[in-house]
Amino acid sequence: MFFFMPTIVVLGLMGLTIWWFLLAHEECQSCTHYNHYHASNTKLKLALSLICSALFLFGIFNIFPIFHNKWVMFFLATPVQFWAAWMFYSMAWNEIKKRSAGMFTLIVLGTTIAYLYSIFVIFFPFLFKKAGIPIHYYFDTAVMIITFILLGNYLEERAKSRTSQALQKLIGLQAKTATIFKNDNWIQVSIDQIQLGDRLLIKSGEKIPTDGVIISGQAIVNESMVTGESKPIHKQKGDFVIGSTINESGSFEIEAKKVGKETFLSQIIAMVDQAQHSRASVQQLVDKVSAIFVPIVILLALATFLIWFYFGPQPRLVQALVSMVSVFIVACPCALGLATPTSIMVGIGKGAQRGILIKDAQVLETAANLSVIIFDKTGTLTEEKRSVNQMHFLPDLSELAKRQQWPTDDFESFLYTAVSSIEQQSTHPVSQAIYKFLQIKKPIRIELTNVKPVLGLGVTAQIDNLSFAIGSERFMQDQNVSIDSNFQKAVQDFSQSGNTLSFVAVNEVAVVLFSIADQLRSGAKEMIEQLKKMGIESVIISGDNTIIVNNIAKELGITRVFSEVLPAEKQKYVKQIQRAGKKVGMVGDGINDAPALAAADIGIAMSGGTDVAIESAGVVLLHSDILLVPQIIKLSKLTMRNIRQNLVWAFGYNIVLIPVAMGILYYPFGIMITPIFAGAAMALSSLSVVLNALRLRYIKIYEE
Numbered sequence: 065m066f067f068f069m070p071t072i073v074v075l076g077l078m079g080l081t082i083w084w085f086l087l088a089h090e091e092c093q094s095c096t097h098y099n100h101y102h103a104s105n106t107k108l109k110l111a112l113s114l115i116c117s118a119l120f121l122f123g124i125f126n127i128f129p130i131f132h133n134k135w136v137m138f139f140l141a142t143p144v145q146f147w148a149a150w151m152f153y154s155m156a157w158n159e160i161k162k163r164s165a166g167m168f169t170l171i172v173l174g175t176t177i178a179y180l181y182s183i184f185v186i187f188f189p190f191l192f193k194k195a196g197i198p199i200h201y202y203f204d205t206a207v208m209i210i211t212f213i214l215l216g217n218y219l220e221e222r223a224k225s226r227t228s229q230a231l232q233k234l235i236g237l238q239a240k241t242a243t244i245f246k247n248d249n250w251i252q253v254s255i256d257q258i259q260l261g262d263r264l265l266i267k268s269g270e271k272i273p274t275d276g277v278i279i280s281g282q283a284i285v286n287e288s289m290v291t292g293e294s295k296p297i298h299k300q301k302g303d304f305v306i307g308s309t310i311n312e313s314g315s316f317e318i319e320a321k322k323v324g325k326e327t328f329l330s331q332i333i334a335m336v337d338q339a340q341h342s343r344a345s346v347q348q349l350v351d352k353v354s355a356i357f358v359p360i361v362i363l364l365a366l367a368t369f370l371i372w373f374y375f376g377p378q379p380r381l382v383q384a385l386v387s388m389v390s391v392f393i394v395a396c397p398c399a400l401g402l403a404t405p406t407s408i409m410v411g412i413g414k415g416a417q418r419g420i421l422i423k424d425a426q427v428l429e430t431a432a433n434l435s436v437i438i439f440d441k442t443g444t445l446t447e448e449k450r451s452v453n454q455m456h457f458l459p460d461l462s463e464l465a466k467r468q469q470w471p472t473d474d475f476e477s478f479l480y481t482a483v484s485s486i487e488q489q490s491t492h493p494v495s496q497a498i499y500k501f502l503q504i505k506k507p508i509r510i511e512l513t514n515v516k517p518v519l520g521l522g523v524t525a526q527i528d529n530l531s532f533a534i535g536s537e538r539f540m541q542d543q544n545v546s547i548d549s550n551f552q553k554a555v556q557d558f559s560q561s562g563n564t565l566s567f568v569a570v571n572e573v574a575v576v577l578f579s580i581a582d583q584l585r586s587g588a589k590e591m592i593e594q595l596k597k598m599g600i601e602s603v604i605i606s607g608d609n610t611i612i613v614n615n616i617a618k619e620l621g622i623t624r625v626f627s628e629v630l631p632a633e634k635q636k637y638v639k640q641i642q643r644a645g646k647k648v649g650m651v652g653d654g655i656n657d658a659p660a661l662a663a664a665d666i667g668i669a670m671s672g673g674t675d676v677a678i679e680s681a682g683v684v685l686l687h688s689d690i691l692l693v694p695q696i697i698k699l700s701k702l703t704m705r706n707i708r709q710n711l712v713w714a715f716g717y718n719i720v721l722i723p724v725a726m727g728i729l730y731y732p733f734g735i736m737i738t739p740i741f742a743g744a745a746m747a748l749s750s751l752s753v754v755l756n757a758l759r760l761r762y763i764k765i766y767e768e
Contacts, residue, residue: 134185134186134201135186137182137201137203137204138182138183138186138203140203140207141179141182141203141204141206141207144206144207144210144211145175145176145179145206145207145210148210148214149171149172149175149210149213149214152168152171152172152175152210152213153172155168156168156169156171156172164355164358169358169362171209171213171392171393171396173362173365173392174209174389174392174393174396175206175209175210175389175393176206177385177388177389177392178202178203178205178206178209178385178389179202179203179206181202181385182201182202182203182206185199185200185201186201200382202385202386202389205389205738209393209742213396213746213747215747238255238271238307238308238329238330239255239270239271239272239273239274239307239308240254240255241253241254241255241273242254242255242257242258242264242273242274243264243265243266243267244257244258244262244263244264244265245262245263245264245265245317250265255273255274256324258273258274258320258323258324259320259323260320260321260322260323261319261320262319262320262323263279263317263318263319263320264276264317264318264319264320265315265316265317266283266311266315266316266317266318267311267315268283268311268312268313268314268315269310269311269312270310270311271307271308271309271310271311272285272305272306272307272308272309272310272311272318273307274307274320274322274323274327275304275305275306275307275320275321275322275323275326275327275328276304276305276307276318276319276320276321276322277302277303277304277305277318277319277321278299278300278301278302278303278305278316278317278318279301279317279318279319280301280316280317281301281314281315281316281317282298282299282300282301282314282316283298283299283311283312283313283314283315283316284296284297284298284299284311284312284313284314285297285298285299285305285309285310285311285312286309286310286312287306287309296312296313299316304321305318306327306328306329307322307327307328307329308327308329353400357395357400357718361391361392361395361722362392364391364395364722364726365388365391365392365395366388367726368384368387368388368391368725368726368727369384369385369387369388370384371384371726371727372384372387372388372727376727386736386738387725387726387727387736389742390725390736390737390738390741390742391722391725391726391742393725393742393746394718394721394722394724394725394737394742394745394746395718395721395722395725396746399710399713399714399717399746399749399750399752399753400711400714400715400718402710402714402750402753402754402757403707403710403711403713403714403753404707404710404711406710406753406754406757407703407706407707407710407757407760408425408428408703408707409757410703410706410757410758410760410761411428411699411700411702411703411706411760412425412428413761414699414760414761414765415696415699418692418695418699418765418766419685419686419687419689419692420683420685420686420692420695420696420699421683421684421685421686422682422683422696423681423682423683423684424682426682427666427682427683427700428699428700428703428704429700429704430647430665430666430700431649431666431683431696431697431699431700431701432697432700432701432703432704433647434600434647434648434649434665434666434697435599435600435601435646435647435648436600436601436602436603436641436646436647436648436649437595437600437601437602437603437648437649437650437651437693438603438604438605438637438638438641438648438649438650438651438660438664439602439603439604439605439651439652440605440606440634440650440651440652440653440657440660441582441604441605441606441608441613441616442492442493442494442564442582442606442607442608443493443653443670444585444651444652444653444670444690445584445585445588445604445616445620445690446582446583446584446585446588446616447582447583447584447585447586449493449496449497449500450493450494450496450497450564450580450581450582450583451497451500451501451580451581452497452498452501452578452579452580452581453563453579453580453581454558454563454578454579455501455576455577455578455579456551456554456558456576456577456579457476457575457576458548458550458551458573458574458575458576459548459550461475461476461479461575462475464570464573464575465478468530468570468571468573469529470530470570471528477505477507479568479570479575479576480502480505480507481507481508481509481510482510482527482530482532483498483502483532483534483568483576484498484499484502484503484505484507484509485507485509485510485512486512486515486523486525486532486534487499487502487523487534488509489512489515489517489523489525490517490523494564494566494580495523495534497580498534498566498578498580501578510527511527512525512526512527513525513526513527514526518535518539518542521535521536521538521539521542521607521630522534522535522536522539522543522566523535524543530570530571531570531571531572532568532569532570533545533567533568533569533572534566534567534568534569535566535567536565536566536567536607536609537555537565537567537609538628539567540567540569540574543569543572544572545567545569545572545573545574546572546573546574547567547574548573548574551574551577554577555577558577558579559609559611559612560611563579563580563581563582563612564579564580564581564582564608564609564612565577565578565579565580565609566578566580582612582616584616584619584620585688585690586689586690587689587690587691588620588690589619589620589621590691591690591691591693591694592620592621592622593621594691594694595693595694595697596621598694598697598698600697601624602620602622602624603622603624603625603626603641604616604617604620604622604624604625604626604627605625605626605629605634605637605660606625606626606627606628606629607628607629607630608627608628609627609628610625610627610628612627613625613627613628614627634657634659634660635659635660635662635663637660638650638660638663638664639663642663642665647665648664648665648666649664649665649666649667649668650663650664650666650667650668651668651669651670651693652667652668652669652670652681653669653670657669661681666682666683666696667681667682667683668681668682668683668684668685668693668696669681669683669684669685670685670688671684671685671686671687671688683696691766695765695766698765698766699765702760702763702765703760706756706757706759706760709756710753710756710757713749713752713753713756714749714753717745717749721737721742721745724737725737725742
């Protein structure tokens, strides 16, 4: 029975190793070529180490005594020590070159001492016999330690690959081919052959190959992977479409506007990848602690050797060597090194799955401490798409038009055409609402000159001898526009209803007043309530007039409001709140929000926002769901709590086991840690940190 059971265990271990190595490569089919090679190389080294460990066990259990022969052990251990473990030597050398000792320095010192001691015993056994020291080889110790560490590394790599599943899903969304018009023919090409300005055909059921503008046709497009909106959207000529979204019905042609790394999806993939490799400040603190910790461990290991060598029981040299190697291995700060980055990677991956694109690890650390979140109103707390609900003309428009010598007698049609052409130049929600409203009038496009947008206020343009100004009442004042008394009643009525006003002036005379209705974004009230429960104050900052902003604030239950704020002033208010000792988050979507997003401790941009806003923010909400904002806070708090748990475990493990490895329990209880046990304990410590971090993947950060 004694012979039979170990045989089954060892043969089973070898069989599992071979089966795992031959079949597990299927997991890496979705990896890049480099990652696939790296993963396969790690598995090959681990498989070799596992098999050699199993053969050593044959010798230890005396199943096949040949594997306890010194030369067999030497030939089994050498490839493991200098091929499978070569990356440890390389990394240790890098640490030494940087004049810092890390976990790889400890691994190399521990295993190399055990290996070289065994070599010394093989070639100079007479020295040990003469000194009365028993002959013992530690090849098995070095090999099993390396095996445990390689196993821990492999499990770590698997954990990292799991945190990148959201990233892999995004990569999988990309179209592979496109139908392009070239040399008077439609041909199939790979998407990496698409160039700016190319004309592409997208048929029903196909993925849109790249970002572009529809130049003919119309379709129903599913953009749920970007916006989170389950309802497909009707797209027609002039509309922008996002690459990798799906054309559910219809056929259309687009002109490629962004290709390769510039596309929306490619930028998201790059941001997630960059974020997962970024470092939080808590990780930098851990690195500093490790830089001090490792030299202390080396001194403790040397002290352990000297104490056992001079004061320990016989054989002193063997006991001293075993204890020193145990200290090197058990003190290896692998778990400490994994504690922060693993949790960060899982947290960022979790966010990506929910549609929260975190661009830097520091965001996860900072978001947990936010005390104030400032919201832009238009397009953030209110729906991005607004609508014109009323329009008021100057009563004597025809007389004014004749005096100003408008180029046509059809004054209203000319005004529709002029305003539509000017507003089409702007991405502001108010301008877009007016442009969309005027499309009902089917205006033609006319040539503009000297178009000058004024951030957050309005735009001026020239058409022949006529100077146009479109924007807020404040903008009209800045442009010295006279507003007829007939407008005053309309201004009062529209303002009291809580609508945004936009004037159109020709040659410094107001001729049209548009009333644009705001509609609260779905989930905005619930979001503010959730933030209140978290103890976070919500603030509105907007360029709109005070009545409109106060109405929105009252509806949401927000008491602190800054209205009629110029774009440059938004940043000033952010800094003002920060000076009061508050950690500030800013949520916005427009160009005018970019300075404030950059100034805030955390900038959060809505996915439908401008490129400038998205670039300035630390977090991008890929879906239009405003309820993702409190989820960022919850994800941050859970991630930081997970990091603290990992650090407590990693430090606690070292604090408890280093003294035990040094032999503090030997004299009172006869307990000693062998190097093999130390390697197993270190691997289990690292594994526990990784598994604890992976728990984040299954914790809900949203309310049902």
